Amino acid sequence: MKYIKSASLDSLDALCVNVEATFTKGLPSFTIVGLISTSISESKERVKSALLTNDFKFPPLKIIVNLSPSEIKKKGSHFDLSIALLICLYNEKNINLEDYYIFGELGLDGKIKDTSSIFPIVLSLAKQKEINSILVCENTAKKISKIPNLKIYVIKDISSAIDFFKSDDKEKYRFKKDEMTFDKITIKNEEFYFDNKYDEDFLDIFGQDIPKFAALVSAAGNHNLLMEGSPGCGKSMIAKRLKYIMPPMSLDEILEKAKLQALDYKEVDFIPQRSYRAPHNSSTKSSIFGGGSANAKIGEIALSNNGILFFDELPHFSKSVLEALREPLEDNKILISRVNTKTTYDTKFTFISAMNPCPCGNLLSTVKECRCNEMEIQRYKNRLSEPFLDRIDLYVVMNDSFKDNKNKVSSKELHESVIKAFIVQKERGQIELNGKLSDKEIKKYCVLDDTSSELLEKAIVNYQLSFRSINKVLKVARTIADLNGNEKIEKTDLLKSLNFRRR
Incomplete structure (x- = not known):
């Protein structure tokens, strides 16, 4: 039994899905199982039309396609290409389909299309370090080309997808990535x-x-x-x-x-x-x-x-x-x-x-x-x-x-x-910027000089500042100090911060 790696989106994260198929003797039929959505169920008609209009013979067998694991609900028309390739290559023994993640919706004429869910799926898989090589159409390739550490191979229709797997030279299908052209700092x-x-x-x-x-x-x-x-x-x-x-x-x-x-x-x-x-x-x-x-x-x-x-x-x-x-x-x-x-x-x-x-x-x-x-x-x-x-x-x-x-x-x-304040914060070792610092990080980075410490103690009493308010004052003062180029929070930084508190 052959299978192809794909994935489905669950909220914001992608879940790996194996598209597997069996071909057995019996009355010819075509069934897709695995807790599928309507868009996947309709894939049967798209796949049939795409294969028949490109002179591929549909096997006269009982075909069952399973999207595993079966207990997870799957959705999206990007499974079309995986299903079609399993049917086209079911007799090929020396072809390895498992090395690539494959995504693409099929048009009735066999052309491969992009869908809105492919980019978030691929990005999520890349963050999980689950994906290395991927086979998609050119429109999808342009979107995902910014994702690092990804080998992208491009095909335009079902015929070129089959040629890709039969070819010994995969590099000619490799997509050339564009570099970021915006200003940057390191x-x-x-x-x-x-x-x-x-x-x-x-x-x-x-x-x-x-x-x-x-x-x-x-x-x-x-x-x-x-x-x-x-x-x-x-x-x-x-x-x-x-x-x-x-x-x-x-x-x-x-x-x-x-x-x-x-x-x-x-x-x-x-x-x-x-x-x-x-x-x-x-x-x-x-x-x-x-x-x-x-x-x-x-x-x-x-x-x-x-x-x-x-x-x-x-x-x-x-x-x-x-x-x-x-x-x-x-x-x-x-x-x-x-x-x-x-x-x-x-x-x-x-x-x-x-x-x-x-x-x-x-x-x-x-x-x-x-x-x-x-x-x-x-x-x-x-x-x-x-x-x-x-x-x-x-x-x-x-x-x-x-x-x-x-x-x-x-x-x-x-x-x-x-940008200058941003560089100061990052060079200080902060992962988050001042406004999102945790309580532990506030003690580490929001350091007051002696005059500022006395002023803050008076402000806590006079303004009846809550613990959250004190942290807010310190974080704002830290940002003002960064804008002023001060290593420690000075009196003027703290005064400006206190002036921005609602009383």
């Missing part, structure tokens, strides 16, 4: 890539020096940011420009981003620019966190992993969404439990949010009169609980005056500052 033998194109620039924002500095700190250390201000003062403009000044990305992060794009049915790109997700405040809890009646599906917080999640009009999000956000903000992961599945998603996103000071938005305005009474304002602010707000690293109030526009700063200048 830190401790690891390469990090970044894009220096700024489609939206901070130069467009008038005034708002303190909020722009807060945005710089947020980007440099992956800190959560809440901006409060009147409508039209520039909150959304800052949020949209943040993605252009975020830290460089490792190859693993670029591939992870591409994997999430494929799972979201988006065109896969390999641009080293972090993802930006901005769900509307009417979005359901399931669309934000993931869900589904039987199988857990990916939501906005998982799709924004290693990127930015922006909540505009923060108090208008449902109370259940805001309270459920506390876990992924604190633990950087979330567990989605359903009847048949339990899935853990990484949620290392930078949370950016914006809100008005009151329902009408004019409470802080210098030119417009607020129409809200105290009860309405209090009810509006009470939509955000203290435990939720305690997870915000940076809180900044924005003014609605645009007269002071002397201190203009461009996205390129801010990005250069972020």
